[in-house]
Amino acid sequence: MPTARSTLLRTELPIIQAPMAGVQGSALAIAVSEAGGLGSLPAAMLSPEALERELLALTAGTRRPWNVNFFCHRPPAPDEAREAAWRRALAPFYAELGLDLAAAAAAPARRPFDAATADLVEPFRPPVVSFHFGLPAPELVARVKGWGSVVLSSATTVEEARWLEAHGADAVIAQGLEAGGHRGHFLSDDVTAQLGLAALVPQLAAAVRVPVIAAGAIADAAGVRAALALGAAGVQVGTAFLLCPEATTSAVHRAALVSEAARHTALTTLFSGRPARGIVNRLMRELGPMNPAAPAFPLAGGALLPLRAAAERQGRGDFSPLWAGQNVGGCRAVPAAELTRALAAGLSPR
């Protein structure tokens, strides 16, 4: 029987609460860490001031291990032709909602991890730092490891897992194609090369020496045990935490998660420019989920903001990213500590 304790993460339970930018802050992370899992703070959409505030709250809220997560994409060069095509594609929706396309805002900031961020984070000595979309430059990885953090990043293929191991990751998160939110790929953007979890975990476990953490559609204790049986050393669970009171998931997102619509998720580039899995909504149906007009990550989201806000005011998620994995069966509106303990049910004590 798999044991509960995670030696690498130094947590009581081999359960990581997936960092989920835009739907949670330190409160969810604290609750999970206090319950014996590894709580995660997503930093991708936080300003430096907000990140510092959240790190202060997190370190005041728990003395147990925790994780802070960053994106490491390369910000794209602006492409006016693509931006114009995108606005043309959105114009009918603007007209329908009586909105002014000229007033569309810039995309929400998504900062990649850089030296200034490292300066801000270093005094907090995070027990774990995880990255999405690869790893930052080698000198930054060396800095993070030098101050004592365990470094994690997501792989969607065997090649990415090998690359992460070779570039300093202490463990690799096997992100199955079922997973909610952004795909973590960074070597190839061919999503057809990416594997479902039951294929990915054993292949990664055979390909790398570092521990493999399973992510994607794991939503209950049976799913956790199955992932460990496939060769994972731990699991990373996202979607199942979205209804917890400590998450900041919006009302339309919560409503979608408990609706019939949640049975149908798809990969889409419409909301940010990078493929991410969410519940199929009106925008995805009408423009096609992978429309090439959507500007490069993270620029696509900007022109959607007014549409999103107007529809959400009417209680509709027609233009909102309703991120979710393929298994919403574990989403429960219970405190995150209760959910964490339920996920670990049946694991033998250390």
Ligand SMILES: Cc1cc2nc3c(=O)[nH]c(=O)nc-3n(C[C@H](O)[C@H](O)[C@H](O)COP(=O)(O)O)c2cc1C
């Ligand atoms: C709402 C949402 C937001 C996410 N945001 C991030 C993020 O900021 N950083 C990250 O590394 N992964 C992010 N992910 C992906 C998770 O790390 C993980 O791969 C995924 O949640 C696992 O699949 P599951 O949602 O089916 O449990 C997000 C996932 C969701 C559902």
